Amino acid sequence: MKSNLIKIIVSLVAVLFCFGCSAKNQMYYWGDYSDSLYHAKKNPCVESLAEHKEVLENIVEESKNRNQRIPPGVCAELGYLYAANNNTKKALELFQMEKQAYPESTILIDRLIMQTEKRASDDESSSETSVEKSIRQEKSIGEGTNE
Amino acid sequence: MSNLIKKKLILSILLSFAVIVVGCAPKATTKGEEFPFMYEETPLTILILPPMNESTAADAKQYYATTVQEVLSYWGYYVFPYEVTSDILKMEGIYDAELIRNVPLAKFREYFGADAVLFTTIKKWDLSYMVLASNLTVSIDEELKSTKTDQTLWSYNGTVVVDLSGGNTGGGLGGLIAKAIIAAASSAMVDYVPYARQANYRALSSFPFGKYHPNFMTDQSMQFIDQTPEKENN
Numbered sequence: 508m509k510s511n512l513i514k515i516i517v518s519l520v521a522v523l524f525c526f527g528c529s530a531k532n533q534m535y536y537w538g539d540y541s542d543s544l545y546h547a548k549k550n551p552c553v554e555s556l557a558e559h560k561e562v563l564e565n566i567v568e569e570s571k572n573r574n575q576r577i578p579p580g581v582c583a584e585l586g587y588l589y590a591a592n593n594n595t596k597k598a599l600e601l602f603q604m605e606k607q608a609y610p611e612s613t614i615l616i617d618r619l620i621m622q623t624e625k626r627a628s629d630d631e632s633s634s635e636t637s638v639e640k641s642i643r644q645e646k647s648i649g650e651g652t653n654e
Numbered sequence: 655m656s657n658l659i660k661k662k663l664i665l666s667i668l669l670s671f672a673v674i675v676v677g678c679a680p681k682a683t684t685k686g687e688e689f690p691f692m693y694e695e696t697p698l699t700i701l702i703l704p705p706m707n708e709s710t711a712a713d714a715k716q717y718y719a720t721t722v723q724e725v726l727s728y729w730g731y732y733v734f735p736y737e738v739t740s741d742i743l744k745m746e747g748i749y750d751a752e753l754i755r756n757v758p759l760a761k762f763r764e765y766f767g768a769d770a771v772l773f774t775t776i777k778k779w780d781l782s783y784m785v786l787a788s789n790l791t792v793s794i795d796e797e798l799k800s801t802k803t804d805q806t807l808w809s810y811n812g813t814v815v816v817d818l819s820g821g822n823t824g825g826g827l828g829g830l831i832a833k834a835i836i837a838a839a840s841s842a843m844v845d846y847v848p849y850a851r852q853a854n855y856r857a858l859s860s861f862p863f864g865k866y867h868p869n870f871m872t873d874q875s876m877q878f879i880d881q882t883p884e885k886e887n888n
Contacts, residue, residue, distance in 0.1 A: 534866070537724045542847050544737070545720040549713075576866075578727050580735030587738045611699050611732050614767030619738070 535578040538566045560588050579609055583616060590619070595627040685862050686874025692807045692862045693874060695800055697769035701731045701762055704740050705774035706751035709793075714779035717850040718794075725854040726772075730867025734766060742766075751819075763801035770807055773797045778813070781846075790816045790846060790851040814856040816849045 539562050547559040563585040565568040584602030599620060606616045686693060702722055707715040723736045740749070742765075748754055754775075762768045766813035791813060799807040860878040863869045 534728055534730075537727075541721045541724050541851055542845075545716065548716050548720060554701070579732045580723060580727075580738070584735040584737050587735070587741075590749050609732050611767065612734070614765075615734060615739070616763075618742075 590623040701768035709779040711779040721851040730864035759801045788818045
């Protein structure tokens with residue numbers, strides 16, 4: 508009698524406990540996202556940012572391996588990092604991936620694409636006029652004197 | 655015969671136990687009853703806005719912001735990349751949580767394509783160390799607002815207590831001592847990301863599921879405990 512009651516109470520507690528911890532499901536693969544992002548925000552440096560970027564790459568890769576939808580926002584965030592590093596091609600590729608998986612992201616993604624393309628064309632013209640041009644001029648002057 | 659009495663006795667004990675629990679716990683309610691607009695509007699895209707931090711912990715905002723996107727995505731919504739959107743807001747000159755409150759909600763729809771925006775105020779983010787356990791106590795106010803109608807779709811005002819000493823309690827005195835050591839060690843490590851994530855999970859427990867969740871539009875009758883404190887009548 509007494510043991511029966513104990514059993515019931517124990518099982519009730521066990522059931523409640525299970526409810527408490529079963530909130531997580533495996534809809535997406537997020538890897539170490541929150542951890543690496545927190546550390547990148549807490550100590551912003553080249554290493555911590557690179558680490559977070561690697562985690563994002565890993566999420567994309569692993570989601571593909573598992574045949575799962577890439578979690579919302581991941582391709583956009585990774586593309587944003589590529590755009591900041593002036594890798595326009597890779598950035599635009601990732602933005603398109605986000606838009607394809609989540610058409611509802613179109614307004615934001617189109618804005619990001621526009622920004623990235625604008626920055627890329629600005630950079631191209633400015634770098635051509637300043638650094639590259641001066642190098643070329645120096646070269647031609649040097650060549651001229653040699654001859 | 656005696657078996658029947660036994661069963662009746664157990665049943666009545668259980669029933670009275672249940673009554674006691676119901677009696678002292680806050681009232682249970684259903685998602686459908688509490689948040690009807692959520693099922694009317696069925697937002698798909700959610701923009702998480704930078705939280706307002708009223709707690710004494712300077713880190714609280716960062717802990718909250720770096721864990722909420724991942725957690726909310728499991729509810730089946732398109733959650734905008736927080737890192738990107740908060741950066742854009744910053745560039746637009748609205749990085750301050752106070753300033754954000756003054757932006758007309760329709761702007762977020764126009765600019766990002768957000769169906770709804772999530773406002774958060776962190777009221778309390780306290781770590782308490784006790785002899786046999788340590789806890790993280792998080793009090794937050796959260797509100798999901800429609801960018802179409804400006805109405806509140808979902809809200810949460812409550813306190814979540816996360817046990818930092820880990821689930822494995824073992825048995826007897828040895829177990830308790832082990833637990834105390836784990837608690838001390840985990841408070842020294844200062845890595846609360848998993849606990850911040852847990853706090854987010856708990857706070858969102860009454861959040862209706864979205865389009866990408868298998869239980870989309872079938873969770874109206876799901877019960878939860880309403881933690882919102884009763885309004886005081888002055």
